[in-house]
Amino acid sequence: MGEPILELHGITCEVSPGQCLFEDVSFAVNEGDIVVLQGKSGSGKTTLLKCMAFLVLHKGKILYRGRTPQAHGRDKSTRESEGDGLSPFPTISIPTFRTRVLYVPQRPSLLPGTPRDFLYSVSQLKSHQASYTVIDEDSENDELSDVFERAIEVAGKWGVHAILWEREWSNLSGGEAQRIVLATALSLDTAEVLLLDEPTSALDPQSSAMVEEFLIQSVKSKERNLKALIWITHSEEQAKRVGTRFFNFSNGRCEEDISLA
Numbered sequence: 626m627g628e629p630i631l632e633l634h635g636i637t638c639e640v641s642p643g644q645c646l647f648e649d650v651s652f653a654v655n656e657g658d659i660v661v662l663q664g665k666s667g668s669g670k671t672t673l674l675k676c677m678a679f680l681v682l683h684k685g686k687i688l689y690r691g692r693t694p695q696a697h698g699r700d701k702s703t704r705e706s707e708g709d710g711l712s713p714f715p716t717i718s719i720p721t722f723r724t725r726v727l728y729v730p731q732r733p734s735l736l737p738g739t740p741r742d743f744l745y746s747v748s749q750l751k752s753h754q755a756s757y758t759v760i761d762e763d764s765e766n767d768e769l770s771d772v773f774e775r776a777i778e779v780a781g782k783w784g785v786h787a788i789l790w791e792r793e794w795s796n797l798s799g800g801e802a803q804r805i806v807l808a809t810a811l812s813l814d815t816a817e818v819l820l821l822d823e824p825t826s827a828l829d830p831q832s833s834a835m836v837e838e839f840l841i842q843s844v845k846s847k848e849r850n851l852k853a854l855i856w857i858t859h860s861e862e863q864a865k866r867v868g869t870r871f872f873n874f875s876n877g878r879c880e881e882d883i884s885l886a
């Protein structure tokens with residue numbers, strides 16, 4: 626097995642001073658892993674995903690490809706002067722790290738405009754563009770329209786009509802918005818790890834099965850950057866269908882259940 630993609634070392638999170646939600650969460654995510662996170666409502670699953678994406682303050686260390694994102698972000702000369710061995714991966718910053726280890730919310734909350742506007746805005750962020758080989762304005766536009774076509778195609782396979790990309794977020798159903806958010810994350814194709822927060826919670830069983838199968842195949846595919854998933858679900862059946870590793874949150878701890886693997 627190669628180097629882990631992501632490593633959590635002693636992650637501890639306090640939601641308010643002195644009130645620890647969970648402590649000392651440690652595990653490594655390897656290529657091909659679909660890590661299922663389960664536990665009672667309020668146990669801290671979403672908060673752990675947000676810690677992993679550096680969206681919530683925490684203690685402990687998170688390594689991406691063997692380094693903290695901050696260390697990836699230090700420039701080459703600084704790292705050399707510190708006697709730091711150089712990673713074969715390009716330097717990145719925290720915003721770029723968040724595109725490689727991408728948090729996908731259950732549903733978009735209060736987003737303005739349409740999904741199409743959203744996809745174009747996200748694609749144009751510098752952190753996302755760092756992943757593309759942009760040579761000139763024409764190739765940038767080509768890349769954007771490729772991403773958009775891919776997103777429409779992926780969502781189309783899950784029964785989302787192309788016209789919905791032009792509709793305001795506030796006028797989409799929960800299930801439509803959920804599939805569009807997921808299709809956006811997949812079509813951007815920047816992430817090696819997707820942090821999925823109950824990705825099918827608003828879907829009917831048939832749509833849910835299509836999304837599950839697509840995500841499993843995307844991790845196996847060598848054509849895309851995606852290499853692993855962290856997947857929160859409240860469904861035992863879904864956990865068994867998709868998971869390759871299983872973690873449970875209970876009493877402020879997050880432990881792997883190796884009997885299910």
Ligand SMILES: Nc1ncnc2c1ncn2[C@@H]1O[C@H](COP(=O)(O)OP(=O)(O)OP(=O)(O)O)[C@@H](O)[C@H]1O
Nearest residue numbers: 640641646664665666667668669670671672673874
């Ligand atoms: N910013 C915050 N300030 C205070 N408490 C918070 C904050 N964010 C989350 N919490 C609390 O932390 C606990 C864990 O929340 P979290 O969303 O991580 O749970 P969860 O396990 O994902 O729950 P669910 O299964 O219901 O989605 C909850 O009690 C929540 O109210």
